[in-house]
Amino acid sequence: MADFCKQCSLEIFGEDFKDMAGMAPEGQSASVLCEGCGGTQVNHLGECLYHAAAGGTSAACLAAGNIPKVVS
Numbered sequence: 001m002a003d004f005c006k007q008c009s010l011e012i013f014g015e016d017f018k019d020m021a022g023m024a025p026e027g028q029s030a031s032v033l034c035e036g037c038g039g040t041q042v043n044h045l046g047e048c049l050y051h052a053a054a055g056g057t058s059a060a061c062l063a064a065g066n067i068p069k070v071v072s
């Protein structure tokens with residue numbers, strides 16, 4: 001099943017299907033794999049935290065490579 005952040009869902013389908021809404025508690029973020037952005041982080045509304053800064057499109061966000069770094 002393909003899941004999309006809020007911005008990619010709006011861009012691709014014209015509607016937010018809320019695939020990633022609720023994945024993080026309010027005030028926090030969750031690491032996710034968006035089919036448009038790639039590896040990224042979303043807030044409690046399912047909004048990609050990097051989308052606007054990367055250029056505002058799914059292609060720009062994917063190209064920016066926003067995969068969260070794991071520190072061990």
